[in-house]
Amino acid sequence: MTNYFSSDFKLGILGGGQLGKMILYETRKWDIQTKVMDGSKEAPCKIACNEFVLGDLLDFDAVYSFGKDVDVLTIEIENVNVDALEKLRDEGVTVYPQPEVLRTIQNKATQKLFYRDNSIPTSEFSRFAYTSEIKESIENGGLRLPFVWKSARFGYDGQGVKIIRNISDLEGLPNVECIAEQLVDFKNELAVIVSRNSKGEAVTYPVVEMEFHPEANQVEYVICPARINEKVAQKAQHVAKQVSNAFEHVGLLAVELFQTQEDEILVNEVAPRPHNSGHYSIEASYTNQFEQHLRCILGLPLGKTASKVAGVMVNLVGSEGHNGNVVYENIEDILSQEGVTPHIYGKKQTRPFRKMGHVTIVNENMGQARLVAQEVKEKIKVISK
Structure with a gap:
């Protein structure tokens, strides 16, 4: 068994954005050494990793040289150079998710063909x-x-x-x-995160419901548990597991789904990493998605995925008409409400619809959590100075 904790073991992460930053909350908790590469000098991960490398994630040489001295290499964004990952794996670096999984998912056409070839329901x-x-x-x-x-x-x-x-x-x-x-005539957009470790053990998180912003085509609210009946929830989890089994990925797989008017479940697309639809888990779950990702890629026992409490997540995105140094207007007001936790990603510059943070609202009562989420959404504004 590898000693990951307070040791010479080094975890490499490709991508230095907010997902990486939230993975680093967990590596800090466990004292796991980390090395991160991103193309921006302002990457949110920069302050929390042991070593930061500035480099182009799509450049073969940059990715290859970055990964040569890490023990396990993972991602927080799909758009990375897969040829370099394959070479690193051939030379003994453990790469999760596996390069072939990334290659299929990176291209939406090959992703859809994969569903067709594996008899997975999709539009x-x-x-x-x-x-x-x-x-x-x-x-x-x-x-x-x-x-x-x-x-x-x-x-x-x-x-x-x-x-x-x-x-x-x-x-x-x-x-x-x-x-x-x-174009799918759907009742709900749902998501299920499946976590799968290197031993092939897999568990699913509860089904979440996603409410989208009509213009920006971005998620505004993630609601856990989804407000659907048990039969539909079981079907959604079954389809998500079917996708996970077909890919045989190691790590997290966020499976975005449509619930049709006839209660059929169709796969929209997947992401092989921690995902916006799982952010609620930091406050609401026994094991948050970022810790679970580490458990998967390090071959550790999988954590309990159940929720302790109902959770709603609100994305904080840059307001229209605002570019420049960011200000979170009325953040004190939302902090005065019970069960409200803001996460600020550390991006100094805002622009319209840029993801700048999120807020989680937890409550024993889902209806109440959703009401508070609406108030939070209306109160806090991401603007520029």
């Missing part, structure tokens, strides 16, 4: 080498409006996704590899 889709091919497909009757356009690579937080209701909606989109997905 119908067409794959295009270039966005410009879509217009022709519509005109020839191969594709029907409306549909969801998604860039195959580098989409995040509502970027690289657009609902196409008229041909004119295609104007201005990048001419890249993409998919056109059938």
